[in-house]
Amino acid sequence: MSKLNRRQFITRVSAAAGSTAMLTACGAPENENSVRISFDHGVASGDPLSDRVIIWTRITPQITGPGAPDEYDVVWQIAKDPNFNSVVYEDVFKTSADRDFTVKVDVKGLQPNNHYYYRFNIENTLSPVGRTRTLPLGDVDSAKLAVVSCSNFGHGYFHVYEELAKNDELLAIVHLGDYIYEYEVSKYSDPVLVGSSRAILPEGELLALDDYRQRYSLYRRDTALQNAHSQHPFICVWDDHELANDAWIEGAENHQPDEGDWEQRKQFAVQAYREWLPIRDYQDSANPAVTYRNFEIGNLADLIMLDTRIIGRDKAVDYLKEMIWQQIPFDVSQVPSGGAGIPLLDPQKLKDTNPATIQMITVPFDVTKNPPAPVLDWNTITKLDPKNLPAGQAFLPDAAAIKEKLLNDPNRNLLGDTQEAWLESTFKASKQNGKPWQILGQQILTGEVLIPEVRDILSEDAYLSKQIVDGIVTLGKLGLPFNTDAWDGYNAARQRHLQSIKANANNVVSLAGDTHNGWAFELVPDGEESSVAVEMATASVSSPGMENYLANTDPQKLSERLVQINEHLHYQNSHQRGWLEIKITPNHVVGQWFYIDTVKSKTYNIITGPSYQTDVNSHTLKKV
Structure with a gap:
């Protein structure tokens, strides 16, 4: 990483300001200077190590299409104080539409277990200031992590993020996935909230790259989420909804044949995730879906992030399609001549019967009895409609065979x-x-x-x-x-x-x-x-x-x-939204649950849950 000295930094900022003036002189109204570029999505940091951290932002250009620049120079700074009197590094990052105008810098050469402050500058427009911290080295007495997951914009307000932004004790926020949801507006959201203050964009299901980018843009405009990102580094891994519901390595429950190629959709989802999240880019360039990685918290702990979703997962068992039902052996030797099949419940009778005349029959059970009793009458069984069983009867899974x-x-x-x-x-x-x-x-x-x-x-x-x-x-x-x-x-x-x-x-x-x-x-x-x-x-x-x-x-x-x-x-x-905090010490780990009394209104209260220790x-x- 190159390091600009103070004079170079000022020169860069001045040059950017001069570019803005030239654009204005070429016909843009003068009063547009201050809004030509904005930081609508705040700032973020993530993947902290003892000597480095990712810092992130996105610029929103007000000029697009013909005449717009192909790329933008965004100046970034990281300092030891919020007033930037002690700047540690400063440099320029080039961004463009190819990366959805996101800026992501892996800042190296930092000191362990230190808070740092960072910001971005383009055309004399400053971003909000973010705070981050590096992980400790050596002996560590304690470390506290917040654990979150499943933030659905259309189902409620992000009060959890707002509370975490206020917590100065956190080393990092660990996000375990479902950072966004891929559904169309009419699916899996609260219609009252969506119709009033939590409108979903885009309205359709996320299929193309721009769809995923728009949904991240929507989420990252949320003030509570911006506040959490600006105060703490995030350590993230995806679950399924960053791609599609119940995703696995070769598909997803929420990906249908008429929705295009799954590999292409997965590639779009992974690209947007890496653009919009402060996650360190993959080291295995052949597979950008690799997200499992390790974070060392001094000599105290390793935080090992896994991908249980798409890197190696086979398709989940689908009970509706793969269910194995309980069957009863019947002697059907008399059936061809008009007789009834005889259930073989006695092991000795089963052993003595000619195997050629034994047929395994899926029978319903009378579930009103305890335990449920099989329906064994041959005439009743042969007349049953399996899709419309009488009340009180049901087919029962064969638990042993399923396992x-x-x-x-x-x-x-x-x-x-x-x-x-x-x-x-x-x-x-x-x-x-x-x-x-x-x-x-x-x-x-x-x-x-x-x-x-x-x-x-x-x-x-x-x-x-x-x-x-x-x-x-x-x-x-x-x-x-x-x-x-x-x-x-x-x-x-x-x-x-x-x-x-x-x-x-x-x-x-x-x-x-x-x-x-x-x-x-x-x-x-x-x-x-x-x-x-x-x-x-x-x-x-x-x-x-x-x-x-x-x-x-x-x-x-x-x-x-x-x-x-x-x-x-x-x-x-079973019924409350919230988060988990874990405090790690050499001798024990304590998990403390916290809950929000409602995510359906802008006002809320915190409920302190129980603590468990190992x-x-x-x-x-x-x-x-």
């Missing part, structure tokens, strides 16, 4: 082989370096989630239909997870992950977002009794949670039932 053939398929990946190997080596290096903590910044829940009986506490306006709720509850009763888009849907990969933690790490705290609700788990490998790590998950910034999908009259009761049915779950909040070498949680 064996789908969820535990060893060939299905979540992280991918390359990232798994990188994570294992990162764990080993962290452990060898004597760091007590390995903090995983990743998107989705690792802990198992079964849904309890909720039908007695549902309200009239539940988002999900009765049929879907019945299915979710049935899955829970059979010991099957409902969200196969989380680690629950990749259990073989999860077991490899947990065993790698057990073998290679010291103390892992896994962070998660995605669900829009707060959670705290101990992570226990299958077939073992002791936990190998803990997990803390944040509520969303504004996206609705279980209070929308499983609308209920008593959210506390729902949370209690979730904790009861899920053996290793210690805490759950002590070094315990891999367990306790409420404090």
